[in-house]
Amino acid sequence: MARAFLGMGLLGTNFVKALLEKGEQVQVWSRNPEKALLLEASGAGVFASAAEAVKGADHIHLTLKDDASVDEVLVSAAAGLKSGAVIIDHTTTSAEGAIQRTKEWKERGFRYLHAPVFMGPANARESSGYMLVSGDQEVIGRVTPLLEKMTGRLINLGLEEGKAAAMKLIGNCFLITFTAGLSDTLSLGKALNVSAQDIGALLDIWNPAQTLPNRLLRLSSGDYSKPSWELNMARKDTQLFISSVEQGSGALAVIPAIAAEMDRWIAKGFGTSDWTVIAKDAAL
Template sequence: MIAYLGTGLLGSGFVRAMLAKGEQVRVWNRSAAKAQALAEYGAIVCATPAEAVQGASRIHMTLKDDASVNEVLQAALPGFAPGVVIADHTTTSVAGAIERTALWKEQGFTYVHAPVFMGPPNALESTGYMLVSGDQDVIAGLMPALQRMTGKVINFGPETGKAAGMKLAGNLFLIAFTAGISDTLSLTHSLGIPATDLMDLFNEWNPGAMLPARLKRMAGGVYDKPSWELDMARKDAGLMIAEAEKAGRPLAIIPAAAAEMDRWIARGYGNSDWTVIAKDNL
């Protein structure tokens, strides 16, 4: 028997996939209607977290944050079976993941933080990526169950909380990436260029292919052989900002990047490769 606590978009996808594979799953959600919707697929809907975890050998969770995870686990505690394993797929703080791992171990239970890069369709189809780190013996025991839930489980080694940190780093990139696309669309709209033309450009020229080389260059800390000088990048940023403002569509992200460029130019790095803006972060 498996218990699943938190059956929002992601959790419900996981539950439906488990049920389709023949698992027995007891579910609970703060908004009862979301849990009740899974009854038609064969889930056993429970009124409380403690009821949901009764008889479960493994507990899965997808909640909002550290506070909700702590609250729900405490509410579920009276129903815990001896030695039960808790797999938490919530995006949380690093400190929270470390604290919960130690706390539940002291009480005789196993907590593993396993955040994901998965949307609802991935959860339903058992594709996407799941991250883990910590006690490698514990992870080895849990790995077969996690592998059935996702396309790939990435193990970041024995450091407890590292998976939480990697999830936050990945999400930061996704946020910055999406905000950059938003600014790009704002600029092209300002210039009277339709989004379809932008798609045509990226179909021919894929800037995403540059990511590994760009990251390697920035992490390497060598900026004295520029492929794009910081002064020139700042000039282009100024053109972008001016065009968008002229059309009454100010950009959100590029002005902050321009301010960072100005800071480095003032420090004498105008002729360096523009990736020098990462210098203090290494």
């Protein structure tokens, strides 16, 4: 049973290498032919067009950039698609795009399944990390054995089309804001002559990740009347961060925007509320 992979970036390349090592037959295509040709020595079938690459393949995997590239490549591949083929898209896209493609390709006689991943290239090569799916459970049931070979954990989010895409975006949003927050933390550390190693040691002892579930519940509760940290006091500390970094001629990525949001809620009369009130509009 042949698989086709369209898109030979770091993720696609390592998925293919892992499957070839497991003895699978894989047909590949890339808009950058040199990347695809590098896999020929490992046993991949390399093709000059997407339509040629998908011929005879029961499952077509996409590892591309965005909605536009997925739509463009699928149009190019359409002429070569085998009747009844399942299109499995690992690209991070909009939820709307995933829903629309599921509908459109079903109308054309094919099954489209969005299966985004929380993986880096090393995870793809090691078949570790997480893969998300949602939607038609019959389709998911058919491809589950194939997908489980590619990931450490396959997470089925249920019947809702587009749910996997939405959850992938939410996860990436958290990773980006988390990383930007760490960048600001390092900037403050630099301004205060505290090394990254010392910051790491603090986080080993006092692990704020343990508070995330309760913090999420508090943010989404809608009740900010019993403060454990008043917004006015949190804003005071936020100004200390900003002033310290400015004095050290450094720069902050996200703290100034947070300060502005705090000021907006203080101006609305929430200064003595719990500081998580800044999430009120998002939570309600």
